Structure formats: C-alpha cells, structure tokens
C-alpha cells in the first residue's frame with residue numbers, strides 16, 4: 001500500500017535521476033543537545049517518505065535543515081540537486097513546506113494568503129487566479145476564500161496550508177506532523193485532500209509523523225530515535241523482518257496461564273497493559289493449541305500482525321508511543337492506496353529569479369503591511385490621539401508659560417514638527433514588533449522558507465512601515481491650518497519628503513531593535529524606554545537652545561534632531577515675517593547645517609539601520 005505508485009528506477013543508458021532529497025552525514029548540535037546525529041538519506045522523485053519517531057527524536061530539526069530554515073552544524077543537504085549551503089534559493093524554489101504549527105496570516109483572507117505566497121514564489125501573474133481557485137477547490141475551501149483565516153478551524157487551516165504549499169508547484173512537499181492536534185474527522189479530511197493532491201500533482205512527499213498508520217502508507221520510511229536513523233525501508237519489509245505475529249490474551253488467571261504457556265507450549269510470555277502477549281510465527285496453529293491445551297479460561301485472544309511500533313521496539317528497546325499523545329482510536333484516517341498514474345503534469349524545474357521577481361515579492365510584503373495598517377483603524381485612531389493631545393492640550397498649556405517667546409500660537413507652530421515626528425513614530429517602530437509577532441505566530445517562516453532574499457523581505461517590511469507612518473503623520477497635516485500653518489502644496493510636499501525619510505530611518509531602527517530584542521512582549525516596553533529620551537533630545541518639545549550644554553551635545557548626535565529641525569525650518573520658511581527665538585536653527589558652533597545636509601544625514605542613518613538590520617535578519621539559526 002502506498003500513497004502513489006513508486007517511481008520507476010532509472011534504466012541503464014538513461015541519465016541518472018537526481019534525488020529529490022539527499023542528506024549526507026547531517027548533524028545539528030544546540031548548546032548541550034545533539035538533536036540530529038549523522039543522518040544519511042536519499043528520497044527519489046515521486047516517492048512518499050515518512051520520517052517516524054517519538055517526541056524529541058529530531059524530526060523537526062531534520063526537516064528544518066532540509067528546507068533551509070536551520071543551518072546544519074555539519075553535513076550536506078541537496079534538494080532537487082541544489083546544495084542548500086551554496087544555492088539555498090534554488091533549494092527553496094523546489095520545495096513546499098507545511099509546518100507543524102500554523103504559519104498563516106490570520107488577519108488576511110485565504111485568497112490573500114495564497115496571493116501573498118504566489119508573489120513570493122513568482123507564480124506567473126496570468127495563472128495566479130486560476131491556481132488559487134484550483135488549489136482551494138482541491139482542499140475543499142472554495143466557499144471560504146474570502147474569510148479571514150483567524151475565523152478558520154484547525155482542520156481548515158491545515159488544508160489551506162497544504163493548498164498554499166502546493167501553489168507554486170514544488171518538486172518536494174515537506175509536511176511536519178501534518179495532522180497533529182486535529183480530531184479524527186479533521187485528520188481524515190486532511191488526508192483525503194492530501195491523497196487527492198498526490199493523485200493530481202506529481203510531488204515528492206516527505207512527512208514527519210508519530211502516527212503509525214500515517215507512516216505505514218508511505219513508499220518508504222525511516223525510523224529516527226535520539227537523532228539517529230535506526231531503521232529504513234519499505235514499511236511491510238521492515239515489519240516482515242520481525243517475522244512473527246503477536247497474540248494478546250486476556251485470561252481468567254494470567255499467572256497460571258503464563259506458566260502453562262511456558263511449560264506446555266514452550267512460549268516466551270510477556271505481560272503488558274492488555275494482559276499476556278506471546279510472539280509466534282504460526283499464529284493459527286498456536287491459537288488452536290492455546291484453546292485446547294490451556295486449562296485456564298481465555299476471555300479474549302487477539303492476533304496482532306507486526307506493526308511499525310514493534311519495528312521501533314525491536315530497534316530501540318522502547319515503544320514509539322512512550323511519552324507521546326495517544327493516537328486517536330477513530331477509524332484510521334490514514335491514506336489509502338492510490339492506484340493509477342498521477343494525473344497532473346510533472347512539476348517544472350525551478351526558474352532562476354531575477355530583479356523583477358524580487359521587486360514583486362517586495363511589493364507584496366509592503367502591501368501586507370499596508371493591509372494590516374488599513375484594517376487596524378482603532379490602532380490608527382489611538383496612535384493619532386497622542387500627538388493631537390500633545391498639540392492641543394500640552395501645547396496650549398505650555399504656551400501660557402512662554403509669553404516672551406511669542407505666546408500660544410508660536411509654541412504650537414514650534415511644536416508642530418515634533419508632533420509630526422511623534423505621529424510617524426508609532427507605525428514606524430511597530431514594524432519591528434510586527435517582525436517579532438510574525439516570528440511568534442509562525443508567518444515569518446513562510447517568508448523565510450521562500451526563495452526571496454531576506455534583505456528584500458526586510459526592505460518590504462520597512463517600506464510598508466514607512467508608508468503607514470507617513471500616512472499617519474500626513475493625517476496630522478490636516479490639523480496644521482487651524483494652528484496657523486499656511487495651506488501651501490509646496491510646503492506639504494516638502495514635509496512629506498521629510499516625513500518619508502524620517503519614517504524610513506525610524507522603521508529601520510525599529511526593525512534593528514526587533515532583531516536585537518527578540519521577544520514581542522519585551523519589545524514595546526524596551527522601545528518606549530529608548531524612544532522617549534530620543535524624542536526629548538530631538539528638540540521636538542523644547543528648543544536645543546534651552547537645553548543644558550551636555551543635553552544639547554547629545555541632541556547633536558541624535559538623528560531625530562535633524563529630522564525635527566528640517567521640518568521646522570521648512571514650516572518657518574512658509575510663515576509670514578521673522579520667527580521668534582523658538583525657531584532658532586540647530587547649529588554646530590556657528591555653523592547651521594543646510595536642510596539638504598540634514599536630509600542626507602537622515603537618509604544615511606536609515607541606510608545604516610537597514611544594513612545592520614538586514615545583516616542580523618539574514619543570519620541562519
């Protein structure tokens with residue numbers, strides 16, 4: 001029984017078949033744990049290969065190395081002939097991945113999740129709609145295409161993830177515990193769809209599982225324990241090597257029955273939770289003797305053919321299910337044999353990506369950030385409230401203390417550029433937290449396992465944050481006229497340029513901070529603690545001239561000071577008449593850097609932040 005007909009071996013004279021997966025002496029060591037300890041395996045094109053082992057055996061770590069998400073400590077992996085170390089993009093283009101935990105974006109619809117995937121993998125634009133429809137139909141989700149994924153059940157998410165992994169027609173589909181956590185009905189549905197997929201798409205399947213019935217249906221399996229492969233082969237052959245059935249008995253007196261089985265039938269008896277067990281090669285004959293020669297009443301006798309669990313026990317001395325959740329005892333949802341040739345076309349080999357494909361992926365990552373921003377209206381309203389309160393409440397209050405500086409209107413005009421900075425700050429730095437939430441929710445892995453350059457992903461996210469931040473600050477421009485900022489398209493255009501540069505610098509900083517902090521729960525607090533002094537030291541709320549010398553010196557090395565100063569000077573240039581002392585320009589001694597120099601400095605700060613963030617982001621785990 002198998003998921004599909006096994007691939008025909010390469011005949012003499014034909015070109016050698018490139019294995020879909022080849023791993024050589026693969027090892028992964030964490031600080032004090034050897035998770036994978038020298039694995040060798042080869043999986044042929046079109047084969048279904050099960051990787052069976054108990055919790056903690058090293059299955060997920062192996063699959064993470066095979067699909068390029070974790071760097072091996074040593075050893076080599078090739079996916080469809082692409083070495084994952086020297087050609088990770090080639091390997092990524094050839095594989096589809098269904099992770100153990102969900103990696104969908106719950107705030108996007110099913111169709112949007114698939115569209116995102118299509119753009120990451122550069123699926124031909126003309127085919128995207130048809131492929132989305134096809135794959136949704138394949139997994140029975142056509143009627144749910146426009147629902148937000150967070151409203152899906154666990155089983156529906158799994159099916160959607162399988163659809164998504166197949167969308168770009170990979171040569172190899174990796175499934176890490178595809179049915180874990182699902183109830184028997186959902187398991188059955190997932191397998192039904194997986195079978196259908198195998199029938200219509202000619203992909204190599206590599207699945208990890210600790211469900212024996214799932215592994216049993218694969219063309220070949222490897223059994224892994226403690227990071228090592230302890231047995232490998234065709235399931236039936238592995239079982240037949242054991243050469244014996246097990247007879248489980250429940251009797252009226254187990255102790256007496258065990259003694260008689262040993263003395264009269266010469267059998268080796270073990271006791272287990274079920275009762276007594278004996279292993280025999282001729283179960284029919286032995287059963288007859290048990291019922292005729294045993295002077296103990298037998299309530300129940302069960303012949304159990306050797307299972308993969310027995311194979312596991314034989315090779316490791318313990319059972320696979322020791323310490324793992326019980327297998328659902330509903331009718332086996334495992335795959336049934338599929339007969340007949342696959343109906344779909346063979347997946348095409350990967351096409352090298354160019355700049356256009358990277359730009360397409362970048363646009364999609366950018367678009368996702370914008371979608372999140374646009375859908376979070378409450379968040380936008382709340383983060384706009386803070387700068388408005390500063391402008392109209394704090395600004396009005398402090399203005400009363402500064403009669404000599406030109407009174408309330410002058411202070412509010414002074415404060416305005418600082419307020420624009422504050423308005424842009426929220427969405428800009430929150431891209432950092434979005435990176436961390438993507439990691440926590442798993443979506444980051446969907447991006448990282450794709451062939452898109454990591455720098456492209458990061459820039460897409462930063463540009464998304466920059467756009468959201470600029471939009472939010474631009475909303476505040478509408479508050480400019482009542483406080484006396486003249487309505488002039490030239491002024492607004494210049495302010496928008498400055499806002500874009502400032503938002504880009506803050507976004508890059510936010511992402512860099514995220515790669516350093518690592519936990520979304522800590523990120524918000526850490527950033528508030530860091531951003532508050534940077535804002536105070538930027539001249540956003542009081543002029544640099546009013547600061548003590550040490551503070552003014554610090555302000556001069558704060559890039560935000562140049563952003564605020566640039567915007568303030570731009571506003572001042574459009575105000576009638578000379579401005580009061582509040583509008584004194586930032587200076588190095590007697591030198592006032594020109595606005596263009598300030599823009600350049602902010603741009604350099606943004607590029608430096610992006611570069612550092614991209615370097616950290618691209619590090620393999």
Ligand SMILES: Nc1ncnc2c1ncn2[C@@H]1O[C@H](COP(=O)(O)OP(=O)(O)OP(=O)(O)O)[C@@H](O)[C@H]1O
Pocket residue numbers: 030031033034035053054055056057058059060061062210
């Ligand atoms: N990032 C990590 N840091 C340290 N140890 C790790 C890390 N990831 C995995 N391990 C350890 O490596 C071993 C193998 O873990 P792995 O997740 O690969 O097992 P598994 O077979 O997939 O288990 P499960 O069936 O529970 O998913 C375990 O001992 C685990 O604790």
